[in-house]
Amino acid sequence: MAEGSRSSLQRRLFGWLMLPLLVVLPVLGMALYQQVQSSAQSWLDEGLEDTALTLVGQIDLRSGEPRIDISATMDRALRFDRQDDVFYLVLGPRGEVMQGDAGLTELQPRPKPQPAGSAHYGDVRLRGRELRLVQLGRDCGNGGGGICQVLVAETLHKRDALQREIATYVALNGLTLALLLALAGWWAVRQGLTPLTGLSAELERRDLHRLTPLTARLPRELVPLQAAFNRLFERLDRAAGAQREFLADAAHQLRTPLTSLQTEIELAMLEPHDQRMEPLLERLRQRVVRSARLAQQLLSLARAEDRSVDVGFALDLRDIATESGQDWAHRALPSGVDLGFELAEARCLGHSFLLRELLENLIHNAVSYAGAGARITVRCGASADGPWLEVEDNGPGIPLAERAAAMLRFRRGGKAAGTGSGLGLAIAADIAARHGGRLELLDAHGGPGQTGLRARLSLPPVPPDPAPAA
Incomplete structure (x- = not known):
């Protein structure tokens, strides 16, 4: 599956966390809006009712017939409103107009008479205008048979404005709350997944x-996963150990008879024999030499993968290169091969045998593939990034596209000459990784236009107070 098409656990958790919020928050916002609007409407209706009660209090029954007299000052006070037009009407027991705006008798729908002491609220229309109405019934005498009706109505300007204001505030607060909850949810999901990132x-x-066990303190839900990984590491460790033991045993068992066979062949070549057998004996000797070399490399490979070997001793790559130079000085090099050394102090932490084996494989690889007349240079030194060691030759080199594969086991370059087994660079790379460093195959110092190959080992800097060499 492509990386871009994979589902993100963080996004999935965030999505499932936000889904209830997207469903519940609008419902809660609507409920809050309805509640606040209802409270505001009740408050405004109470204002209308107060006006109606004031009118009820002005009805005079002392003469036996209901009468009401509203002065101009009280009329202005009853009608005063900064945003809306206020209308009122007092009807007698027989429906006659006693005071106020007679036009209210044209309200649609027409309000029904209310019993004494009862109040009714409703939305009505008057000549195309929307009004809010409160209607009160008032006992006007005559043994309870006469009930006056007091109507007070107002336009809806402040109610509409208040409704818009409430909707705006609820929406803004809801969006702000949603944003804060989303940010909090995203942060919580990231924090919750931090242990997975560490794992x-x-x-x-x-x-x-x-393959050491994982020991990080994890949440309870991740403990079974950690335990499963640790069991897997244990099985891999046993399998890798069995493989190393097999390689070491097989190589050890092969090395002795191969060495004996090589000696026997060389002795046979020294004895008088038919010269027609000379090419056959030489081919046998080369095959045995190659097999012995392969057995030695298998031993080195098993040693490089052995985690019980301590690679924390203080060493100097210059000393290791000097020892290798002395060994190669006694060997028969191919015709015209010039092996030189440019050494500087390069202190590091490692295992001397493994690092000598790494350098041995790099030099042997250069001698085998650079060809007759090659110039091979071994260098070492230290930089701000740490100590380094490199082997450079002016042979045909390895194409850039094949260099990564050349460091795999039993892989050789497409144009490689010689009789190598394809293990030398792989062993060197394993030893480099075992020391926490890296092995790189680079162009020779002459640049991409020149032939040759430069194998460079880079190691980590030496920490303070390293352990002394064994």
């Missing part, structure tokens, strides 16, 4: 050279 980083640092 992933720990797993990235594990390989066949480091």
Whole structure:
């Protein structure tokens, strides 16, 4: 599956967390809006009712017939409103107009008479205008048979404005709350997945050279996963150990008879024999030499993968290169091969045998593939990034596209000459990784236009107070 098409666990968790919010928050917002609007309407209706009660209090029954007299000052006070037009009407027991705006008798729908002491609220229309109405019934005498009706109505300007204001505030507060909850949810999801990120980083640092158990403190839900990984590491460690033991045993069992066979062939070549057998004996000797070399490399490979070997001793790559130079000085090099050394102090932490084996494989690889008349230079030194060691030759080199594959086991370049087995660079790369460094195949110092190959080992800087060499 492509990386872009994979579902993000963080996005999935955030989506499932936000889904209830997207459903519940609008419902809660609507409920809040309805509640606040109802409270505001009740408050405004109470204002209308107060006006109606004031009118009810002005009805005079002392003469036996209901009468009401509203002065001009009270009329202005009853009608005063900064935003809306206020109308009122007092009807007698027989429906006659006693005071106020007679036009209210044309309200649609027409309001029904209310019993004494009862109030009715409603939305009505008057000549195309929307009004809010409150209607009160008032006992006007005559043994309870006469009930006056008091109507007070007003336009809806402040109610509409208040409704818009409430809707705006509820929407803004709802959006702000949703944004804050989304940010809090995103942060909570990221924090909740932090242990997984740490576990992933720990797993990235594990390989066949480091299969130690995971010991990070994780949430209870991740403990079974950690335990499963630790059991897997244990099985891999046993399998890798069995493989190393097999390689070491097989190589050890092969090396002795191969060495004996090589000696026998060389002795046979020294004895008088038919010269027609000379090419056959030489081919046998080369095959045995190659097999012995392969057995030695298998032993080195098993040693490089053995995690029980301590690679924390203080060493100097210059000393290791000097020892290798002395060994190669006694060997028969191909015709015209010039092996030189440019050495400087390069202190590091490692295992001397493994690092000598790494350098041995790099030099042997250069001698085998650079060809007759090649110039090979071994260098070492230290930089701000740490100590380094490199072997450079002016042979045909390895194409850039094949260099990564050349460091795999039993893989050789497409144009490689010689009789190598394809293990030398792989062993060197394993030893470099075992020391926390890296092996790179680079162009010779002459640049991409020149032939040759430069194998460079880079190691980490030496920390303070390293352990002394064994």
